[in-house]
Amino acid sequence: MVNITEKIKEIEDEMRRTQKNKATEYHLGLLKGKLARLRAQLLEPGPGAGAAAGTGFDVSKSGDARIALVGFPSVGKSTFLSKVTKTKSEVAAYSFTTLTAIPGVLEYGGAEIQVLDLPGIIEGASEGKGRGRQVISAAKTSDMIIMILDATKRAEQRALLEAELEAVGIRLNQDPPNIYLKQKKAGGMKITFSAPPKQLDEKMLYNILRDYRILNCEVLVRDENATIDQFIDVIMKDHRTYIKCLYVYNKIDSVSLDFLDRLAREPNTAVMSCELDLGVRDVVDKAWEELRLIRVYTKRKGIDPVFSEALIVRNNSTIEDVCDHIHRTLKESFKYALVWGASARHVPQRVGLAHVVADEDVVSIVGTKSGLSVK
Numbered sequence: 001m002v003n004i005t006e007k008i009k010e011i012e013d014e015m016r017r018t019q020k021n022k023a024t025e026y027h028l029g030l031l032k033g034k035l036a037r038l039r040a041q042l043l044e045p046g047p048g049a050g051a052a053a054g055t056g057f058d059v060s061k062s063g064d065a066r067i068a069l070v071g072f073p074s075v076g077k078s079t080f081l082s083k084v085t086k087t088k089s090e091v092a093a094y095s096f097t098t099l100t101a102i103p104g105v106l107e108y109g110g111a112e113i114q115v116l117d118l119p120g121i122i123e124g125a126s127e128g129k130g131r132g133r134q135v136i137s138a139a140k141t142s143d144m145i146i147m148i149l150d151a152t153k154r155a156e157q158r159a160l161l162e163a164e165l166e167a168v169g170i171r172l173n174q175d176p177p178n179i180y181l182k183q184k185k186a187g188g189m190k191i192t193f194s195a196p197p198k199q200l201d202e203k204m205l206y207n208i209l210r211d212y213r214i215l216n217c218e219v220l221v222r223d224e225n226a227t228i229d230q231f232i233d234v235i236m237k238d239h240r241t242y243i244k245c246l247y248v249y250n251k252i253d254s255v256s257l258d259f260l261d262r263l264a265r266e267p268n269t270a271v272m273s274c275e276l277d278l279g280v281r282d283v284v285d286k287a288w289e290e291l292r293l294i295r296v297y298t299k300r301k302g303i304d305p306v307f308s309e310a311l312i313v314r315n316n317s318t319i320e321d322v323c324d325h326i327h328r329t330l331k332e333s334f335k336y337a338l339v340w341g342a343s344a345r346h347v348p349q350r351v352g353l354a355h356v357v358a359d360e361d362v363v364s365i366v367g368t369k370s371g372l373s374v375k
């Protein structure tokens with residue numbers, strides 16, 4: 001049986017040994033491509049990949065979004081879950097207290113976010129160490145990862161965890177590359193750049209495509225700064241997941257103010273102490289902001305809206321989306337809507353289906369059937 005993990009190690013070693021320069025960049029590009037293929041194989045169930053490959057924990061999705069708590073052991077993931085939801089996940093000073101996925105519900109102004117507390121992961125998780133692969137599979141199903149870090153531990157922890165997630169195809173806080181690739185049956189390769197590329201050239205892409213046995217295709221690179229890694233991501237797009245990540249340093253009760261200040265300035269980062277109940281609310285607010293969901297409270301004529309029940313739509317949604325959310329046919333009898341809140345120029349503003357709503361808007365739909373307004 002071929003050992004994929006060993007092959008991966010070999011390639012990683014070769015990449016480390018190879019000096020980066022103009023002469024080696026084609027070779028390095030090919031190695032990166034091979035590495036990406038092997039890592040994908042590792043996650044496929046079947047011979048050579050181990051029993052737990054690719055399977056997550058069996059928790060069904062619920063609520064308006066899912067957040068996964070990912071981190072090394074004992075950073076305070078379970079403590080955080082127990083603070084922000086009604087679920088009590090076991091907390092203890094020893095590593096691997098949590099052994100499976102524990103779901104909780106975070107209520108946020110009428111929205112319900114499922115928060116998954118997960119076992120701690122360790123270096124090598126992507127290759128199956130500990131419950132790494134299961135944790136990572138669970139993380140892949142989430143809309144956002146909150147990476148909990150221990151403010152008292154060495155700074156490399158963040159890069160180490162990122163590398164583990166990266167190795168299994170999770171891309172944090174990145175957009176999918178702006179590269180178009182279409183495989184064809186015949187006609188050879190057609191590679192075009194919409195602007196002179198800074199990090200790629202045709203030969204590089206040609207080599208990699210050939211190594212992937214993609215001989216007939218059309219490629220259009222729309223981003224002049226696109227990298228070889230991004231190009232490989234496009235080839236491997238079925239194995240790539242683009243997820244938002246909020247980095248959260250816990251246990252700030254045990255570090256100096258100077259250090260804390262530095263941590264807090266990192267991008268996509270929040271700091272907290274679950275123990276002292278410092279910053280926990282900020283973390284939740286930031287997570288909500290990053291999810292970019294919008295709460296709309298619907299209102300019937302003459303009755304106050306119910307603020308404990310929000311209708312959740314994506315960012316940039318319109319009144320039409322809101323209607324579709326309430327009922328499939330509501331649009332048909334739609335006359336106009338009244339809107340109170342940030343999206344309204346004056347309150348209430350009378351708007352049509354194309355009006356874009358904002359978080360915490362109150363909306364009343366008025367229809368042609370007499371007296372129709374929504375629940």
Ligand SMILES: Nc1nc2c(ncn2[C@@H]2O[C@H](COP(=O)(O)OP(=O)(O)OP(=O)(O)O)[C@@H](O)[C@H]2O)c(=O)[nH]1
Pocket residue numbers: 071072073074075076077078079080090091092093094095096097098099118119120121250251252253254272273274275276
């Ligand atoms: N000083 C300090 N300790 C904390 C804080 N939050 C949690 N702890 C402690 O850190 C230890 C680990 O907490 P857990 O919540 O079990 O950590 P975990 O990340 O879920 O750990 P595993 O499930 O084992 O991976 C416990 O002893 C907590 O009391 C904090 O803000 N400050």
Ligand SMILES: [K+]
Pocket residue numbers: 073074075091092093094095096097098
């Ligand atoms: K623990």
Ligand SMILES: [Mg+2]
Pocket residue numbers: 077078079089090091097098117118119120
């Ligand atoms: Mg735990």
